[in-house]
Amino acid sequence: xxxxVFDAGGTEIKYGVIEDGTVITDKGWFPxxxxxxxxxxxxxxxxxxxxxxxxxxxxxxxxxxxxVVNGTVHGNNAMKYKHDIHxxxxxxxxxxxxxxIDNDAKAAILAEHRYGSLKGCRNAAVFVIxxxxxxxxxxxxxxxxxxxxxxxxxxxxxxxxxxxANDDKILGQKCSTTFLLKSYRLKTGxxxxxxxxxxxxxxxxxxxxxxxxxxxxxxxxxxLYNIYWLLDLEKVAIGGGxxxxxxxxxxxxxxxxxxxxNSYQGRHRTFTGMQIVPCEFRNDANLIGAFITxxxxxx
Numbered sequence: 603x604x605x606x607v608f609d610a611g612g613t614e615i616k617y618g619v620i621e622d623g624t625v626i627t628d629k630g631w632f633p634x635x636x637x638x639x640x641x642x643x644x645x646x647x648x649x650x651x652x653x654x655x656x657x658x659x660x661x662x663x664x665x666x667x668x669x670v671v672n673g674t675v676h677g678n679n680a681m682k683y684k685h686d687i688h689x690x691x692x693x694x695x696x697x698x699x700x701x702x703i704d705n706d707a708k709a710a711i712l713a714e715h716r717y718g719s720l721k722g723c724r725n726a727a728v729f730v731i732x733x734x735x736x737x738x739x740x741x742x743x744x745x746x747x748x749x750x751x752x753x754x755x756x757x758x759x760x761x762x763x764x765x766x767a768n769d770d771k772i773l774g775q776k777c778s779t780t781f782l783l784k785s786y787r788l789k790t791g792x793x794x795x796x797x798x799x800x801x802x803x804x805x806x807x808x809x810x811x812x813x814x815x816x817x818x819x820x821x822x823x824x825x826l827y828n829i830y831w832l833l834d835l836e837k838v839a840i841g842g843g844x845x846x847x848x849x850x851x852x853x854x855x856x857x858x859x860x861x862x863x864n865s866y867q868g869r870h871r872t873f874t875g876m877q878i879v880p881c882e883f884r885n886d887a888n889l890i891g892a893f894i895t896x897x898x899x900x901x
Contacts, residue, residue, distance in 0.1 A: 603900075604619065604621040604622070604656060605659055605896055606618075606649070606659070606661075607626070607660075607662070607890075608661075608892070609709075610663065610706075611706065613633070613732075616629070617630055617649055620889065624717055624883065624886075639683045642683070646662075646693065647696045647697050654698075657699075658699065659699045659701060660693055661896035662689070662892060663704050663706040663709040663889070666684075667750065668705040668708070670747070673690025673701075673702065674687065674688055674689065675687065675689055675703070676750070689703050700896075702896045704892060704895040705738070709887070709895060710730055710841045710883075710887040710888050710891050711728040711738035711739070711745060711891070712895060713881075713888070714726075714839050714841075714883065715745075716894055719879045719880065719881055724740070726740045727739050727829060727833070728841050729756065729839070730845075731840065732778065732843060733778060737755070739754055741833065756773050756774065757772060759825070760773075779798050779844055781821070782814055785814040785818065786810060786814040801814075802844070805849060815850070816857075819850070819857045820860075822857070823857035823860070823861050824861055826854070826858060826878065827874070830874045836877065838877075840854065841880075842885075845880050851880050854878055855878050
């Protein structure tokens with residue numbers, strides 16, 4: 603089986619070709635269209651048609667609650683023009699091939715559980731840091747999607763009960779790459795737009811960047827601690843574009859240890875035992891998971 607795979611994020615759309623496994627060829631990316639669904643279809647189909655003679659179909663991941671049965675996207679996410687549209691059907695019609703869609707974080711956990719850092723775990727999660735925050739759970743060896751496909755939509759978890767109506771207090775605003783870069787701008791007092799790659803290039807010699815990373819990772823550590831106590835997980839794998847940065851994983855582990863020590867002070871246990879690891883497939887986890895979703899549906 604050989605597929606064209608896409609990972610449609612709020613900032614960019616990554617793509618590649620996968621054949622029977624985890625090796626991705628012909629990788630590339632383009633900025634996510636912001637105007638309308640037709641622009642989205644046009645750019646995706648242009649890439650597909652370059653490979654149409656070598657692949658049998660399309661598998662795509664998208665943020666937000668995805669109905670994998672009907673191929674639709676519901677609720678709020680970074681690309682509102684796709685809400686309640688039969689995305690998979692439209693892709694199939696335009697490209698003339700079978701197409702499926704899945705939630706990006708659900709795809710990531712499928713990839714990591716089948717082949718990667720969560721292989722062998724019966725209870726685990728992914729925490730995907732991007733424009734917002736996505737997540738997915740494996741419980742008793744099965745992926746959890748929920749009654750309305752909302753399981754793992756971490757972005758909408760409220761982080762402060764005293765200020766519940768403030769959108770800045772939801773997890774997606776406090777644990778994302780967007781938060782990291784906004785925090786850095788506020789600390790520097792400079793109104794400059796940089797991306798995650800530039801941020802981590804500056805990190806070793808920039809105290810403001812180090813402070814911003816500290817703040818982000820403490821926010822994340824607190825939420826991972828909460829997730830552990832809800833589900834008693836063996837591992838959580840950190841995904842998203844910045845998960846390839848060793849400094850991020852190290853800092854999250856450091857902050858998690860602090861949260862544990864403070865929360866357990868004077869009690870009989872001293873740690874939860876949950877491991878925090880990077881996604882093995884890093885930025886490719888969503889693409890590989892999309893392939894798995896297509897493969898499982900067509901077996």
